[in-house]
Amino acid sequence: MYQGNLAQCAAYAVFLLTLYQFSRRNLLLTEDFLMKKILSLSFILLLTACQQTPNTTANTETTNQAQAVNAALTKPHVEPEVNIPESIKRPEDYADVWQRIRSQLTIEVPDNEAVAKWREYYLSHPNFMVTISQRAEPFLYYIVEEIEKRNMPLELALLPIVESAYLPYGVSSMSAAGLWQFMPVSAKRFNIEQNWWYDGRRDIVESTRGALDYFEFFHDTFDEDWLNAVAAFNSGEGRVGRAIRKNERANLATDFWSLNLPEETTHFVPKLLAIADILKNAEALNYSFTPIENKPALAIFELEEQLDLSLAAEWANVELAEIYQLNPGLNRWATAPDSNYQLLLPVAATNTFKENLSRTDKKDWLRWQRYQVKAGDSLGKIGALHNIDVAALKKLNDLSSDMIRIGQELAVPVTDYKAYPLALAKLNGSQVTHKVKRGDTLWDISRKYKVKVHDIVRWNNLPSDGFLKLEQKLKIIL
Structure with missing residues (x-):
């Protein structure tokens, strides 16, 4: 068994520490594990040997060396920070x-x-x-x-x-x-x-x-x-x-x-x-650009079937408004029928959405309710009421013509939310163009877009009489 003075013990400890650090950098995982075991046993033997060393008065140099060894043994391993030169x-x-x-x-x-x-x-x-x-x-x-x-x-x-x-x-x-x-x-x-x-x-x-x-x-x-x-x-x-x-x-x-x-x-x-x-x-x-993280913010999901956007929001655990904000090309409550679509979602929602989507049969990607035809109804009127075009309504209900009868039941979409693109355009402070139709008045237009009449006049430099021309284009700031 090794016996010697304190300086020799310290020197041996430094040697063991160096050996350990070398093993971490250069050995495989299994070898590293084995080396740790060998080093642990060696340190035990070292401490035993040093306890048997005669009690002598250590000089200042020896004491500082021992303190340095102790500090080295207890200090956690920290990887050095890598600063990559701009040029590379x-x-x-x-x-x-x-x-x-x-x-x-x-x-x-x-x-x-x-x-x-x-x-x-x-x-x-x-x-x-x-x-x-x-x-x-x-x-x-x-x-x-x-x-x-x-x-x-x-x-x-x-x-x-x-x-x-x-x-x-x-x-x-x-x-x-x-x-x-x-x-x-x-x-x-x-x-x-x-x-x-x-x-x-x-x-x-x-x-x-x-x-x-x-x-x-x-x-x-x-x-x-x-x-x-x-x-x-x-x-x-x-x-x-x-x-x-x-x-x-x-x-x-x-x-x-x-x-x-x-x-x-x-x-x-x-x-x-x-x-x-x-x-x-x-x-x-001295001009600041608010930092934007240099990593993907969006995940793209390829959809091969029509998907109700309220379901997409529910499955991704995000607000419906966020679905529209990330997918501003969508005009309606769902992706288009008979068409592939690349749905954008926050990266953080990826796993949740993927799991929920995979567990759901494609026929359940849309939510429907039954509508009973009343007197005065037409497919166009029903479609406008439920925000679905006539062609899609006919296909969904397997109709070969526009003829419907009172009491007939039709499948129509569940549209129990209001986050449509116009509402989001207002949220984003966007501008839209309104083309004047027969019968339009400034009052009607202001109510439609929820803006003030005098603002429409100001935005478009309209004459004081507020006269509108058919097909005239008006700028509306939402």
């Missing part, structure tokens, strides 16, 4: 999505009056980006990932700030809709579906796919010039193309800054570049 960071290494975007900004921002004007505007409204971060939080990570997959400039992730202020229910006076503000014709061109049940222009997944397809097309069309591609996204490829050809005939430059484009477009591109420049130089400008 991968996109997923960042804690914040805004930082992830900042690290990949590539479009040159010119030092000109147009950009400076909008830079000053945004810098003078610091709360604007706070609001944008709140709205973008569920969607920004997904959009950034989709842009990166296509090796496109990350500046495009900032474009919904300019287009819609990241309001998925936003509708322009020209009837453009969604985060990316697709017009109906453009949406159709890039296979974004629109029907009674669903408007893909507002759908996060489909509108982002369509927007990036659009940008790739414009980028190829305009000699890989991203600024001209962004301009075309705003004003159309025809208008940008004509401006380019006009400059070519006059032997003038064809970059964005040299083109004669509509005023809205001449502001559109500088707005985007100003935001990108502020993000890139946020620290120097």
